[in-house]
Amino acid sequence: MDPDRQQAEEERELLALEQEAAALEARNRRRGGLPRLRRLLMVQAPVLVALAVVLLLWGRNAPEQAAAAAPSPALIGMTDAHLDPPASSGGPVYAYVTIRNNGGTPDRLVGASSPWAKTISVVSGSSNAGVPWITVPAHGSVTLKAGADRLALSDLNRVPKVGDTIQLDLNFASSGTVYVFAPVGPASSLTVLDVMNAMKHMDRLPPQ
CATH class of the missing domain: 2.60.40.1890 (PCu(A)C copper chaperone)
Known part of the structure; x- marks a missing residue:
């Protein structure tokens, strides 16, 4: 291959790699803009799931507890x-x-x-x-x-x-x-x- 042509091809590949690296860096920066929120969600997710389970069980048991707490009618x-x-x-x-x-x-x-x-x-x-x-x-x-x-x-x-x-x-x-x-x-x-x-x-x- 002609040395000049080979050099030009290598420069194009290098430019393509630099562009891809820049794109990856930009994408990582965009992703990195939400690390705090992501960490917050990851930390609180178990708490939120537990709270949802508690609310579900309370919602199911509330009518039974209310019925149990209600006084019986006059007899x-x-x-x-x-x-x-x-x-x-x-x-x-x-x-x-x-x-x-x-x-x-x-x-x-x-x-x-x-x-x-x-x-x-x-x-x-x-x-x-x-x-x-x-x-x-x-x-x-x-x-x-x-x-x-x-x-x-x-x-x-x-x-x-x-x-x-x-x-x-x-x-x-x-x-x-x-x-x-x-x-x-x-x-x-x-x-x-x-x-x-x-x-x-x-x-x-x-x-x-």
Whole structure:
């Protein structure tokens, strides 16, 4: 090969190599402009992944934890229901009962009804002052008794007598209507047979 031509070819190869080296250097500089960000991402990536896993697990468990933490609804039951025998002078007949709430949320007794009376009022004390409601605490009980809060049956559809079994429907703000059977006389005088006979005439007066 002609020496001059060979020298020119070598100069072209050298120039090409220099251009490629310059291009690589420029590309490395552009890449090197983000080293801090890249290192930051590399360092924080495990932390971000762990945080994402925690958030995912929390999101899945949050409804279950909220449900577990939520109090149970009110659960009303009644015992020892009974009525005073009516006074010879007339007037209201008083009913008593122990109301138990086995749930985790308070409830309120807001009224009552019965086939035996047109009106049942919740009254308090010796003054017979009406009260709008009686709160039954969660996991607690309230006893309606003489001289305290109690139920007053008035405008009687039939005057009850000793031995009668009276249906009382107690209305609660959350639990709705809960019924109970109450004897006229001591609470202990109620028998299973009395309840069975009363249930045959639910929501109406039994035959005389």
